[in-house]
Structure formats: C-alpha cells, structure tokens
Amino acid sequence: MFSKILIANRGEIAVRIMRTCKEMGVRTVGIFSEADRNALHVFMADESYCVGGPAVTDSYLNMTAILTVALETGATAIHPGYGLLSENAKFARMCESCGIKFIGPAASVIEQMGDKESARRLMRQAGVPVAEGCDLLADGAMAEAEAGRIGCPVLIKARSGGGGRGIRRVDNPCDAPAAFESARTEAEAAFGDGECYMERLMLHAHHIEVQLLCDEHGQVITLGERECSVQRKNQKLLEESPSPALDDKTRAAMYDCAAKAAEAVGYTGVGTVEFLYTDDGGFCFMEMNTRLQVEHPVTEMVTGVDLVKWQIRVAAGLPLDFTGRDLTPKGHAIECRINAENPALGFRPSAGKISLLYVPGGPWVRFDTALFQDYVIPPYYDSMIGKLIVQAHTREEAVRKMRSALGELVIEGVDHNIELHLSILSDPMFLSGCYHTDFLTCMLEGKETLC
Amino acid sequence: MLRKGLFKKPSNELEAGGEHGEPAPEAPDRLVVRCSSCKKMIFDEDFRSNQMVCPNCGKHMRLSGRRRILTVADPGSFQETNSDLCSTDFLSFPEYTEKLDAAQRHSGEAEGVVTGLMVVNGCPCMVFAMDHRFMMGSMGSVIGEKITRCFEEAQQNKLPVVGFTVSGGARMQEGLTSLMQMAKTSGAVKRFSDAGGLYICVLTDPTSGGVTASFAMEADILISEPGALIAFAGPRVIEQTIHKKLPAGFQRAEFLQEKGFLDLVVPRKKLRGTLYRLLSLHRREDGGYGRI
Numbered sequence: 001m002f003s004k005i006l007i008a009n010r011g012e013i014a015v016r017i018m019r020t021c022k023e024m025g026v027r028t029v030g031i032f033s034e035a036d037r038n039a040l041h042v043f044m045a046d047e048s049y050c051v052g053g054p055a056v057t058d059s060y061l062n063m064t065a066i067l068t069v070a071l072e073t074g075a076t077a078i079h080p081g082y083g084l085l086s087e088n089a090k091f092a093r094m095c096e097s098c099g100i101k102f103i104g105p106a107a108s109v110i111e112q113m114g115d116k117e118s119a120r121r122l123m124r125q126a127g128v129p130v131a132e133g134c135d136l137l138a139d140g141a142m143a144e145a146e147a148g149r150i151g152c153p154v155l156i157k158a159r160s161g162g163g164g165r166g167i168r169r170v171d172n173p174c175d176a177p178a179a180f181e182s183a184r185t186e187a188e189a190a191f192g193d194g195e196c197y198m199e200r201l202m203l204h205a206h207h208i209e210v211q212l213l214c215d216e217h218g219q220v221i222t223l224g225e226r227e228c229s230v231q232r233k234n235q236k237l238l239e240e241s242p243s244p245a246l247d248d249k250t251r252a253a254m255y256d257c258a259a260k261a262a263e264a265v266g267y268t269g270v271g272t273v274e275f276l277y278t279d280d281g282g283f284c285f286m287e288m289n290t291r292l293q294v295e296h297p298v299t300e301m302v303t304g305v306d307l308v309k310w311q312i313r314v315a316a317g318l319p320l321d322f323t324g325r326d327l328t329p330k331g332h333a334i335e336c337r338i339n340a341e342n343p344a345l346g347f348r349p350s351a352g353k354i355s356l357l358y359v360p361g362g363p364w365v366r367f368d369t370a371l372f373q374d375y376v377i378p379p380y381y382d383s384m385i386g387k388l389i390v391q392a393h394t395r396e397e398a399v400r401k402m403r404s405a406l407g408e409l410v411i412e413g414v415d416h417n418i419e420l421h422l423s424i425l426s427d428p429m430f431l432s433g434c435y436h437t438d439f440l441t442c443m444l445e446g447k448e449t450l451c
Numbered sequence: 452m453l454r455k456g457l458f459k460k461p462s463n464e465l466e467a468g469g470e471h472g473e474p475a476p477e478a479p480d481r482l483v484v485r486c487s488s489c490k491k492m493i494f495d496e497d498f499r500s501n502q503m504v505c506p507n508c509g510k511h512m513r514l515s516g517r518r519r520i521l522t523v524a525d526p527g528s529f530q531e532t533n534s535d536l537c538s539t540d541f542l543s544f545p546e547y548t549e550k551l552d553a554a555q556r557h558s559g560e561a562e563g564v565v566t567g568l569m570v571v572n573g574c575p576c577m578v579f580a581m582d583h584r585f586m587m588g589s590m591g592s593v594i595g596e597k598i599t600r601c602f603e604e605a606q607q608n609k610l611p612v613v614g615f616t617v618s619g620g621a622r623m624q625e626g627l628t629s630l631m632q633m634a635k636t637s638g639a640v641k642r643f644s645d646a647g648g649l650y651i652c653v654l655t656d657p658t659s660g661g662v663t664a665s666f667a668m669e670a671d672i673l674i675s676e677p678g679a680l681i682a683f684a685g686p687r688v689i690e691q692t693i694h695k696k697l698p699a700g701f702q703r704a705e706f707l708q709e710k711g712f713l714d715l716v717v718p719r720k721k722l723r724g725t726l727y728r729l730l731s732l733h734r735r736e737d738g739g740y741g742r743i
Contacts, residue, residue, distance in 0.1 A: 001466045025465035043453045046460070064483045064492035074475045094494065099476040318468050374452065 001316050002026055002077040002101065006070045007045065009081030010060060012370045012386060013292075014041035017079050020308040029073045031066060033059030035378040040370040047073060054380045060084045063091050070100050077101040077315060079308075083382070086291040087114060103315040105290050109265050113288045117159035117197045123285045126264035128257045131276065131284045133199030140177025146198050147173040153201040156180050158187030158194070165190050169201060204436045205276040207231065208243050208283070210258035211299045212271045213307070215314040220262045221322050222255040223303045224329035226295055229437045230424060232347070237417075237440065238424055239295040240334045241302050243277075244395055244433030250281055255326050261288060270296070270311045279434070294387070295335050297368060301391040302329035331391055332398040336406065338369075338386040340377055342415035343444075350415035351379035360408035364391040365401065367409070377414055385416070395433065399425055486510055502719045511676045511719055513656060515558065516565040516580035519615045523723040524578070528570035533600055537561045538593045540624070547624040550586065558584035563618075564594045566601040568610070571723060574730035577605035580615040581662075590662055591622035595632025598666060602639040602648075611649035611730060611740055616667040620660020633665035640669045647742030649733050651726065654681050654704070654713070671743060672729060674715045674722075675704035681712075 005021055006029040007014050014030065018041065021028045030045030035054035042048045049069045052059035059065070061084060070078055078095055080086035080103065092107035104110070113119045117136060124130050134146045136159070147154050147170050156179050158166025166187035168179035180196060188194035211223040227243035228236045246254070258273040265288075272293050277283040296307050305327065314320065340350045353376045359367045369386030371377075377385060390405055392398040403425050406418050427443055429435050481495045488510035498505070502522055503512040514522070520529050540547040555561060563585035569578045579601045581588040588594075598614075605612045621629040640650060652670030654663075656679035663683050675681060682702040690697055700706045704716045717725045735741050 001468060003465055022461050023463060025461075025463040038452055040453065043455065043457055064494060067478070067482070068492075071476055071478050076476060094482075098478050098482065099474075313466075313468075316468070372453065 002075075002312070004029060004073065004075045005077045005079055005103070005312070006031065006066070006073065006075035007041070007079050007081065008060065008066050008085055009079070009083075010036055010039060010041055010370075010381065011384075012368045013081040013294075015044055015370045016368055017081060017308055018044045020306060020312070024309060024312065026312070029069065029075050031060070031069055033380070035380050038376070040372060040375070049073075054378065056084065056381070063088075063094060067094060067098060067100070070095075071098060075100065077103055077312075079103040079312070080291070082291050082294055087289070089114060101315055103269065103311060105265075105267055105269050105271065109267060110290050112265055113290050115159050116157060116161060116287060117195070119288060120197070120199075120285070122264055123261055126260050128261050128264075129282075129284045131199040131202060131286075133197060135197060137180055137196050137198060140180050143170075143176040143180035143198065144173050147176040150198065150200050153203070154198050155201045156183045156196050156198050158183055158191060158196050160191040160193040160195070161187055166196070202276045202278060202284070204438065205278050206243065206245050206435075207236075207274065207286075207437050208246065208254070208277045209272045209274040209289075209293075210254055211293075211296070211307075212258055212262050212267065212273065213305075213310055213314070213320065214262050214267045214269065214271070215320045216268050216317055217319045219320045220259050220267070221320060221325055221327055222258055223299050223305060223307075223327045225251065225254060226293075226298050228295065229435055230430070230440050231437055232440050232444075236295065236337065237339075238334065238336050238421065239298050240332065240395070240398070241298045242329055242332065245277065245279070247281075250277070250283065252326075254283060257283075257285070259325060261285065269314055270307050294337070294384070297366060297387060297389045298333045298335045299329075301333035301364070301366070301389055302331055303327050304330070331393050332395045333389060333391040334398045334402045335387055335389045336402060336421040337384050338388060338409070338411070338421075339383045339417050340385045340414045341383045341417060343417050343420045345415075347417075348415070349379070349383045351377045353377075353413050354411060355413035356410055357412075358408070358410035360388070360405040362405070365405050366390070371411070385411075385414075399431070487512070504719050509677065509718070511656065511678060513583045513617065515584055516560070516563075516582035516615065516617075519580045519655075520565065520567070520569055520578055522719065523571055523613075523726055524569035525572060529567055529578075530569075531565060531567040532604065533566055533597050534561060536593050536597055538591050538622075538625075541628075542624070542626055544624040544626075550624070554585045558582050560585055562593045562597065563588045563591075564597050566597050569613075571613070571730055572727040574727060574734060576611045576613050576730060577601050577608075578613045578615075581617045583617045586619075586622065588616070588618035588662070589620060589622035590618055590629060590632050590660075591625045592628050592632060594622075595629075595635050598636050599639040602636075602643040602650075606643045606646050606648055609648075609739060611651065611733065612643065613726060613730075614650070614652045614666070614670065615655055616652060616658045616662055617655045618658055618660060618662035618667075620662065630661065633661045636666040637669060640666050644669075644671070649730075649740060649743050651729055653717075653722065654679060656680050657682070657685075659683065659685055668712075672715070673713045674717050674725065675707070675713050676722075677704060677716055677718055679704040681707055 004027040018028045028045045030048035031051045051065040052062045085091045089107040089110040092102040095102040156168045168183040184194040207228045214220045226241045228239045230238040272289040274286040275283045341347045366389040390401040483492045486505040489508035491507045564581045566579040650670045651672045654675045659682045707713045
C-alpha cells in the first residue's frame with residue numbers, strides 16, 4: 001500500500017479523499033494555490049504546499065510544480081480527484097516516468113477515451129450500441145451528405161471536445177457545411193485539433209451512467225447506475241440512484257454494455273460509462289469518464305462501497321473482494337449539488353464569507369463539503385461548495401428526507417441554489433420519475449416537457 | 452480561521468497488501484527545464500516538441516546548427532559537405548588547441564558551421580548553419596572557407612543558398628586571418644549574386660561582429676527569429692561607450708525590421724513554410740531556379 005499520497009485537487013473532493021486516506025493509515029500531502037491558503041483541505045492534510053497563484057493554470061494545473069512536490073515529499077501516488085488533471089494523459093505519463101502511481105487508468109486508456117471519435121469506434125467494435133453517426137468528416141459536402149443520411153437533427157462534435165465546446169446542432173442538412181466549419185474552427189482554437197464527427201441528436205433522452213470498478217487482475221464489477229438528467233447547460237445538478245426510468249431488463253443490458261466497454265479498453269480503477277436512454281427502451285453509448293465522478297456518493301450510499309478506498313486499493317494492485325459481476329444497490333439515494341450561485345440572476349456565481357453555516361444531520365444524511373464557519377469562498381474556482389446526499393428505502397422516502405435535509409441546511413453570506421433544489425423536488429414531472437435532460441430548462445422557463 | 456494541528460491525527464496503521472507503492476519516486480534526468488526568459492518550469496519534452504520555443508512565453512532558445520537544418524529540411528534530405536575541414540592553431544595562440552578540443556567535445560561538431568545540400572518541401576538548396584556551441588560560432592578561417600565553398604558549390608549547381616547565422620564575431624585566436632574571412636565570404640556572396648543566385652539568410656540569436664558585417668547582412672532576403680539580437684557591437688559595449696541607457700528592444704529583430712534592416716521576422720514554427728514559399732517563388736517550372 002502507498003504510505004503517502006499527494007492529493008492534486010481542492011475543495012470537497014480533496015477533503016473526501018483525505019478522509020479515506022486517514023482511515024487507511026495513508027499519510028496525505030495537500031497542495032494549494034495562493035487563494036486557498038485558508039482552505040479546509042490545507043489543514044486536513046498531514047503536510048501542504050503552495051504550488052502557485054490563484055488561477056488554476058498556475059497552481060492546480062501546474063504539472064511541474066505538483067510533480068516536484070510529490071518527488072520532494074516522497075509521495076508514491078497522486079490522486080487527481082475529478083476535473084483538473086484527472087483526465088490528463090500527459091500528467092499520468094509524467095507521473096509514471098517518475099515512478100509515481102497515478103490513481104486512475106493507464107495514460108493510453110485516458111487518451112483513447114478522451115478522443116471521442118476513437119472511443120465511439122472502439123465501443124462499436126466491442127458491441128456497445130452507439131448513436132447513429134459517422135466517422136471523421138472530411139469536408140462540408142460530406143457533412144451535408146451525412147446529415148441527410150442520418151436524419152436531422154444531428155450534432156457535429158469535435159473529437160477532442162469537452163465542456164460543450166466544438167459542438168454544433170444541425171436541424172437542416174443544408175446548414176451542415178457552415179456548422180462543420182464553425183465547429184472545426186472553434187475546436188482548432190480551443191483544443192488544437194479541429195477533427196469532427198457527426199452523430200444523431202437524441203431529444204428527450206435520459207442521461208444515465210453506470211459506475212464501474214475494475215482491478216488490475218481483470219475483474220470488472222458494476223455498482224448500479226445513476227440518473228443524471230437534471231442538468232443545466234450540460235452541468236448536472238441533482239443525481240439519483242437507481243434510475244426511476246429503467247426497467248430491470250434494460251438495466252441488466254446497460255450493465256452488460258458498461259462491463260463490455262471496460263473490458264474492451266482494459267480499464268482499471270473507478271470509471272463511468274455514460275448512456276443516453278430513450279423512453280422506447282433504446283440506449284446508446286455517450287462517453288466514458290476515466291475518473292472518480294462528482295456524484296460518486298450516490299453510488300456509495302446505495303452500495304455501501306467506499307469508492308475512493310477501492311480506487312486506492314486497486315491502484316496499489318489489490319484484487320477486488322466482491323463476488324459476482326453486478327453489485328445490487330439497496331434502497332434509493334439522491335444527491336443535490338449545492339452551488340454558490342444565484343438562480344434568480346442567471347445563475348451568477350457568488351463568492352464571499354460564510355457568515356453562518358449549519359449542516360443537517362440524522363441517519364443516512366451526508367454532506368460532503370469543504371465549507372466551515374467564516375470561510376471565505378474565493379472567486380477563482382468552481383461554484384460547487386457542497387453535495388447533500390440522502391439515502392432511504394424508497395424513492396419517495398428519499399425525496400422526503402432530502403426536502404427536510406435541505407430545509408435544515410443553512411448557508412448565509414453567499415447566494416446558493418437550495419430553493420431551486422426544493423422546487424425540483426416538488427415538481428410533478430420530477431416526482432413522476434420520468435424526466436429528461438431538458439427537464440430543468442423547461443421547468444425554469446415554466447414550460448411543459450414532453451414525457 | 453483554521454490553524455495548524457487543529458485536527459488530530461488518527462492512529463490508524465497503514466493497510467496491508469498491494470504490490471505498488473514503494474520504492475520512493477525518482478525523477479528521470481532532465482524532466483523539466485526552466486525557461487531563461489519567463490522563468491517558468493517547462494517539461495523538457497514540451498520544449499523539444501515545440502522546437503525549443505518556450506510554450507509559455509514564446510522565447511526562442513538557441514538550436515544547434517545541425518538541428519536547425521533538420522527542422523526545415525525534408526526528412527533524410529540533408530547531405531553534408533566539407534565535413535572534414537577542421538581548424539588548427541597556426542599562430543600557436545595560447546590555449547587555442549585546448550579550446551578547440553573542448554568546443555569539439557561540447558558540440559560534437561568538427562567546426563562551428565555545418566554545410567551541405569538540403570531539400571525544403573521538394574525545393575533543393577545549399578545550406579550552411581552555424582553552431583553557438585562551438586566557441587559561440589566565432590568566425591575563423593575554416594568557417595570562412597566552408598561558407599565560401601558552400602556559395603561556390605551553389606553557383607556551380609545553380610542552387611539557392613539558405614544560411615543560418617549565429618556568431619559572437621571574429622575568432623580572435625586566429626588574428627588577422629579571421630578578419631580576412633569577412634572579405635573572403637563577401638567576395639563569394641558577390642560572385643554568387645552576380646551569377647544570379649538567390650541567397651536567403653536567417654539571422655538567429657545572437658548574430659554579431661564580423662559575421663553581421665559580412666555575409667549575414669548580404670543576403671537577398673533577410674529573415675530573423677522573434678527576439679534575436681543582431682548587432683555589430685553588442686548593447687553592453689555601446690552602453691559602456693556612450694554612457695547612456697539604450698531603448699528597450701534595441702538591436703532586437705523586431706526593432707531592426709521596423710528600421711528596414713530585416714525583411715521578415717518569422718517564428719520558428721513557420722520558418723519551413725516561409726522558406727518553401729520563398730524558394731518556390733524563385734523556382735521555374737522545369738525545377739531549376741531563375742536568375743534574380
């Protein structure tokens with residue numbers, strides 16, 4: 001086992017990982033930016049070092065500084081958390097060259113899955129259903145022809161894309177050449193790679209993802225799914241497990257595909273396969289996330305498995321200690337992402353001092369956060385400041401528990417979205433269990449969504 | 452506010468098992484380098500893959516002569532000429548032999564310039580590239596001879612010449628002979644030019660002294676890299692002589708371009724494309740080069 005791990009992240013996830021490390025007897029090294037000098041993770045770690053200025057490019061993405069800290073402190077592994085360097089193949093390779101274990105899959109797997117077009121091809125070969133589409137587009141004429149063949153609406157997507165950039169929706173084949181050029185230019189500027197492919201846009205679909213855990217000895221297990229269709233601008237806001245929209249047969253088929261996907265790439269560690277599911281029972285592969293997800297506690301609550309602990313264990317070469325391929329989740333869990341932003345003002349981010357903090361308690365209520373009384377939220381980072389997770393026997397009970405926990409959660413000093421979560425939890429469409437990725441947009445605009 | 456030691460350390464022992472984790476990590480040699488301009492630590496691999504240009508601030512680091520040729524030539528096209536010419540200590544100048552030995556060891560080259568034939572995207576040309584690692588590219592009799600021969604061979608074969616200069620000036624260990632190289636190379640350029648040959652010179656950081664005062668500035672088309680120092684006497688010498696502070700950017704490529712001494716300032720990444728464009732503009736349909 002690693003005697004010392006560097007946690008290359010900040011906020012609640014850094015704290016979350018450090019807690020598990022402490023339980024395992026692993027010493028922790030924290031890193032921080034100049035703006036995070038007083039952050040919780042700095043004091044939670046056994047030792048902490050400043051790696052640069054407030055901007056993430058200077059600190060939390062500063063690979064040379066982070067590697068230097070790891071080498072100087074003798075950390076034998078680096079946990080990247082989520083976001084930041086977690087899906088950076090180059091960083092994984094650099095860690096490897098220094099004899100430091102990158103807690104995540106091999107650099108080659110990150111590279112393969114980061115290239116959306118190659119991931120699509122690989123999944124198709126492995127027998128995983130992918131959205132109808134085509135391989136790399138050569139020019140505008142090909143884009144127009146393919147849009148006509150596949151049937152609009154379609155999406156033109158950059159293979160190196162991410163964060164919603166390099167994506168264009170095409171509603172009419174004659175618009176495809178212009179959309180292709182614009183997607184290619186944007187992707188070229190943002191990612192240095194303008195290659196694009198096309199796939200059919202699935203409207204009124206559910207975003208459902210399957211959690212995977214794989215060891216270095218070839219064992220792959222699935223740990224249930226998460227319904228993540230409550231989204232705003234491709235950012236998830238509320239997740240639940242299991243998905244209320246799936247029947248057992250589709251669920252089993254989805255687990256099977258996720259396991260196949262992991263086996264096809266020789267995956268190790270924790271990972272997630274994202275699918276789009278339509279109400280006619282069809283689903284297709286969207287992408288594979290080669291890291292720990294923000295919403296992983298939902299799965300932890302229904303399976304009782306500490307995903308971070310197992311992620312570290314399999315990275316250390318330990319075999320999985322579970323029988324069977326699919327772990328059956330128990331009960332129902334919901335997670336609400338608490339963001340410091342004002343939904344009434346176009347979700348404007350908010351920063352400042354937490355003048356009052358009260359955290360809800362009680363059985364099966366969990367609040368993952370790096371907040372504390374009088375903490376000053378810096379303006380430089382992601383607006384997510386906490387995750388409230390509850391678990392109960394049924395979905396209805398979980399919704400009730402979440403409502404009362406949200407009512408008990410008090411954060412004063414900054415704007416937040418607790419009221420928005422309460423509105424979602426009272427929305428008839430949400431309560432019906434059949435809601436799609438356009439649910440939140442329609443709810444906010446006061447429109448009916450299609451069921 | 453939180454303070455150090457606020458949280459108690461748990462007395463949990465390290466979990467057993469697992470193959471990985473030990474021994475202690477170790478960085479390979481030259482994992483990172485520090486950019487001399489912006490002082491940022493950069494992965495050596497990033498520096499190299501970016502042709503030794505800092506990915507952060509764009510500072511163009513010096514490149515060896517041979518490497519410069521490889522960055523613009525078609526793979527495998529470079530054929531070296533006159534590689535057997537080496538300097539000798541004909542004046543018995545103190546410590547010159549030792550300095551030559553050290554320069555040869557340090558650079559892995561026999562002399563401070565590499566000459567030969569190369570092809571840029573299908574356009575053949577003669578090339579010479581000076582090497583800063585060999586006594587800072589100082590011009591001795593062998594450098595003068597190799598460059599002269601390069602022009603003569605180009606004239607004979609009706610090929611253009613592309614040159615890369617980097618130099619601290621004349622090689623003082625060779626005395627007057629070294630100064631004579633200015634006239635000798637200038638004569639070669641003149642004869643080549645009169646015969647209608649095209650000469651493109653890329654002045655790289657730093658090009659100064661007798662080299663600036665002779666063949667470096669005599670090209671038909673003068674190109675430089677961003678930020679390159681191009682001077683006769685360097686800025687420190689001038690400052691000490693006139694006892695005045697020089698303006699920012701003085702004797703740098705951009706400054707010289709503004710004053711009309713240079714035609715183009717081209718970043719290293721675009722140099723191959725620029726050379727190809729210039730060479731192809733002077734090329735006839737039958738593959739030969741026209742008189743200019």
